[in-house]
Amino acid sequence: MEKIIVVGAGLCGTLLALRMAQRGYQVVVYERRPDQRKSDFVGGRSINLALSNRGLRSLEMVGIKDEILKDCIPMHGRMIHSLSGESWHSPYSGRKQDYINSVSREELNMSLLEAADKFDNLTVHFEVKFQKVDIEQAHIEFVDKDGNHKSDKAAIVIGTDGAGSVVRKSLMGQTTKLLFNYSQDFLSHGYKELSIEPGEAGAFKIEKNALHIWPRGKFMIIALPNLDGSFTVTMFHPYEGEYGFNTMVSDEDIVDCFEKQYPGLIKYMPNYLNEYKQNPVGTLGTIRCYPWQAYGKTLVMGDASHAIVPFYGQGMNAAFEDVFVFDEVLNEYEGDWSKVFTAFQDRRKADADAIADLAVDNFYEMRDHVDDLAFKEKRKLEMNLEQEFENYYSKYSMVTFKEELSYFDAKKKGRKQDELLLELCKANRHKELSLQEINSKVNQLNS
Amino acid sequence: MEKIIVVGAGLCGTLLALRMAQRGYQVVVYERRPDQRKSDFVGGRSINLALSNRGLRSLEMVGIKDEILKDCIPMHGRMIHSLSGESWHSPYSGRKQDYINSVSREELNMSLLEAADKFDNLTVHFEVKFQKVDIEQAHIEFVDKDGNHKSDKAAIVIGTDGAGSVVRKSLMGQTTKLLFNYSQDFLSHGYKELSIEPGEAGAFKIEKNALHIWPRGKFMIIALPNLDGSFTVTMFHPYEGEYGFNTMVSDEDIVDCFEKQYPGLIKYMPNYLNEYKQNPVGTLGTIRCYPWQAYGKTLVMGDASHAIVPFYGQGMNAAFEDVFVFDEVLNEYEGDWSKVFTAFQDRRKADADAIADLAVDNFYEMRDHVDDLAFKEKRKLEMNLEQEFENYYSKYSMVTFKEELSYFDAKKKGRKQDELLLELCKANRHKELSLQEINSKVNQLNS
Structure with missing residues (x-):
């Protein structure tokens, strides 16, 4: 069977490699970082991701969904913490079976690598x-871990090497020839990770089964649960201006920010000042490009072709869905890489753009609107609609729990529906109408 | 007085250098190409540009407007050539004094360099x-024409080095630190230059004082007059599909295209087949970025920060207007480069984005809609409105002839106005209403 090179053994690359090995290809994966399983992995702080239906469908395809779910913590909704100290739970869906799953990036990546190890026709070089990368010849040159200059060649190269993709940069090197469209857009906010340590005997100090948000209008903090009872806490603040990462310089500035903005949170984080000073600030950007392929020889996938901001919890899910769609396309065109690559990018580009837009929208929703009266009323109404009508899905549910609907359609339908419901709630008309009447209005929108 | 380095002695760079020399700075310009005035410049084919009010205002600022206008050919409107052989003239404005000027890029650049030569405090190195480029230190390293490695340092560096700007790439090299937003977007069309030779004794074979268009729906050809009686002819065709640059391979394909699509034109171009085969295909792209400055030390201007497609004839005019706005900003903040650069980009970014959008719009208008019945009616109506009402400006006139209105406002007002008038014409209601009534409707839009 043909040989394929995968560049990058992150979440998307390893899942892709696994699937291609299952399909019988000879798969060689090259990864810049060391093997996490062999390096001294220190527990504690970890990046958390929210695994949901689209990602789970792809894991099911390769047969490891149930195994992965064992390492996840279900999050049934948002736990919102107001400045005055109140908190309330806003479910993600009116349907009990619809929830998202907090999972550690490292754990998940290691599980995928373990699964990949079982295939003789799959090798990973760290x-x-x-x-x-010669994108016309599917030929790569590299220096291995012992310092030897080497090269490799295959039928195709697939770059799953993330937002900073070297494979994408090689496509961009042929800008004029490929008419390579590209954009990078940064939010004026960055992020910084902090943590809530586990309580005694691994107890969770705040509600375990929720994604916590401390929305403060122009900025926010969120927290996701880890298996050991800790929470990964992420601050999303602007770089400049009030409480900006660049403007909070002294200890006093930082303490003042947390005491004034997050008084209810710091009692769980005695060490926040040191963590704040030690941990770096990361950027939040969206990357788009097109074409994703060149010459039927080179393709980029996942974050390498569509990196998004994290606010819809869909970055990993979208990357995993890429592998699912690629597999579907292979079922149709296997044997002709040009057709496979072209069909893949045609089918997937609009969806990648849609989830990028939705993720930016959700940033404004999370930091700001979740605390609005009309917004809260709308969420309640949506829960009721989801409980009452099998065919009703909120925008969030379409994106997160309705994997058979494309991101593109979810965005289009979801935005129209959001507009309608928010208008009803703002005008207080949602109380005059029956759920049945409101659901009819929604159905009319989509017909 | 302070020293400043300008990278690129094209149209924008030379005008900027000239203005800065007039303001008393010590200006050093570095240019990649040879001095056009000393190299064997072969007449004949040349790239033509349409110089209009915004550009002229900037040339007036440096005192060379009248001199430049001597080398220009006024174009009072579009001469549209239909497939069936008819042609008609569509004026750019209902006002006689409003027209655009065909000018050769080389001639204009040389005139600017001549004007620059007169200043002792201005040097150009070719x-x-x-x-x-060290963007934090305003320090550049280069190899001069004799092969010597050299460097230079100044208070600031301004990059006016065009769409492929090395100065912009240096800003992009600090993507994370500067949160550098960037996009490049290509049309699926390219362009190729051909020519109509002058007639006997420099006679113009087709109407001299017009911009000629052969609109064909999915593609088009345009022609601009040169002083020697020739016309620069530019084909805008898709790369792929029917009559695409990549799909027309044999002589037969090319001849077939011209005979079927441009039968009225080829009688003036006996040599078109050879020209077609000899001349390269260029790409058509839009480049945007932000910020345009870093550390109050480095700034990009003109195409280097906002390259646009050529369909509004505003690329050069926008670059010249940059120099005008930069001069205004200097009047306010001279002495503090950080403030100057920040104020400049704040003031100018929305305008650069607006003209980029308008230029893409106009591509679709020129190749397609100029030949529509409703569109023609709308243009007639607009001419009448412009003749009748001093305060009425079509979108085209706002962009081209109303330099005191920003591109941003021209786009906003112009699009609304276009929508209204086109609707009236499509519904045939423009004949029921008086000009006065229509003008009132337009004024209501803008109030």
Whole structure:
């Protein structure tokens, strides 16, 4: 069977490699970082992700969904913490079976690598420094971990090497020839990770089964639960202006921010000042490009072709869905890589753009609107609609729990529906109408 | 007085250098290409530009407007050539004094360099290969035309080095630190230049004082007059599909295209087949970025910060207007480069984005709609309105002839107005209403 090279053994690359190995290809994966399973992995702080239906469908495809779910913590809704100290739970869906799953990036990546190890036709090389990708020849040059200059060649190269993708940069190197469209857009906010330590005997100090938000209008903090009872806490603040990462310089500035804005949170984080000072600020950006393929020889997938901001919890799910769609396309066109690549990018580009837009929208919703009266009323109404009508899905539910609907359609339908419901709630008309009448209005929108 | 380095002695860079020399700065300009005035410049084919009010205002600022206008050919409107062989003239404005000017890029650039030569505090170095721009230190490294490695340092560096700007790439090299937003977007069409040779004794074979268009729906050809009686002819065709640059391979394909699509034109171009085969295809792209400055030390201007497609004839005019706005900003903040740069980009970014959008719009208008019945009616109506009412400006006139209105406002007002008038014409209601009534409706839109 044909040989394929995968560049990057992150979440998307490893899942892709696994699926391609299952399909019988000879798969060689090259990864810049060391093997996390062999390096001294120190527990504690970890990046958390929210695994939901689209990602789960792809894990099911390769047969490891149930195994992965064992390492997840269900989150049934948002726990919102107001400045005055109140908190309330806003479910993600009116349907009990619809929830998202907090999972550690490292754990998940290691599980995927374990699953990949079982295939004789799949090899992963770690600690490889890329020198050059010849996108026309599917030929790569690199320095291996012992410092030897090497090269490899295959039928195709697929770049799953994330937002900073070297494979995408090689496509961009042929801008004029490929008419390569590209954009990078940063939010004026960055993020910083902090943590809530586990309580005694691994107890959760705040509600375990929720995604916590401390929305403060122009900025916010969120927290996701970890298996050991800790929470990964992420601050999303602007770089400049009031409480900006660049403007909070002294200890006093930082303490003042937390005491004034997050008084209810810091009692769980005695060490927040040190963590704040030690941990770096990360940027939040959206990357788009097109074409995703060149010459039927090179393709980019996942964050390498569509990196998004994290506010819909869909970055990983979208990357996993890429693998699902790629598998579907292979079922149709296997044997002709040009057709496979072209069909893949045609089918997937609009969806990648849609989830990128939705993720930016959700940033404004989370930091700001979740605390609005009309917004809260709308969420309540949506819960009632979801409980009452099998065919009703909120925008959030369409994106998160309705994997058979594309991101593109979810965005289009979801935005129209949001507009209608928010208008009703703002005008207080939702109380005059029956749920049945409101659901009819929604159905009319979509017909 | 302070020293400033300008990278690129094209149209924008030379005008900027000239203005800065007039303001008393010590200006050093570095240019990659040879001095056009000393190289064997072969007449004949040349890229033509349409110089209009915004550009002229900037030339007036440096005192060379009248001199430049001597080398221009006024174009009072579009001469549209239909497939069936008819042609008609569509004026750019209902006001006689409003027209655009066909000018050769080379001639204009040389005139600017001549004007620059008169200043002792302005030096231009040609044939310089850039190695590195240190955007934090305003320090550049380069190889001069004799092969010597050199460097230079100044208070500031301004990059006016066009769409492929090395200065912009240096800003992009600090993507994370600067939160550098960037996009490049290509049309699926390219362009190729051909020519109509002058007639006997420099006679113009087709109407001299017009911009000619052969609109064909999915593609088009345009022609602009040169002083020597020739016309620069530009084909805008898709790369792929029917009559695409990549799909027309054999002589037969090319001849078939011209005979079927441009039968009235080829009688003036006996040599079109050879020209078609000899001349390259260029790409058509839009480049946007932000910020345009870093550290109050480095700034990009003109195409380097906002390259646009050529369909509004505003690329050069926008670049010249940059220099005008920069001069205004200097009047306010001279002495503090950080403030100057920040105020400049704040004031100018929305305008650069607006003209980029308008230029893409106009591509669709020129190749397609100029030949529509409703569109023609709307243009007639607009001419009448412009003749009748001093305060009425079509979108085209706002962009082209109303330099005191920003591109941003021209886009906003112009689009609304276009929508209204086109609706009236499509519904045939423009004949029921008086000009006065229609003008009132337009005024209501803008109030």
